Amino acid sequence: MAPAKLQGMLNISFQLMITLEIFATNLINNDTSEIKSGKGWRISLDLAGVPVFTTNRMSILGNNWPDY
Numbered sequence: 001m002a003p004a005k006l007q008g009m010l011n012i013s014f015q016l017m018i019t020l021e022i023f024a025t026n027l028i029n030n031d032t033s034e035i036k037s038g039k040g041w042r043i044s045l046d047l048a049g050v051p052v053f054t055t056n057r058m059s060i061l062g063n064n065w066p067d068y
Contacts, residue, residue, distance in 0.1 A: 017058070021055050
């Protein structure tokens with residue numbers, strides 16, 4: 001649990017990271033949809049997993065807040 005002064009900032013930063021993750025995934029899907037070899041969907045799934053993995057990792061590591 002975060003201190004009262006930081007709770008709003010931490011909540012908003014988490015929501016911002018989710019929004020940036022969605023935006024990055026859409027950019028990746030847009031760029032890989034133009035690949036004509038038929039492997040664009042595989043590349044899209046692989047690259048779209050990177051922001052998801054990063055967000056999940058940060059949520060696990062960010063759990064070490066001291067209790068106040």
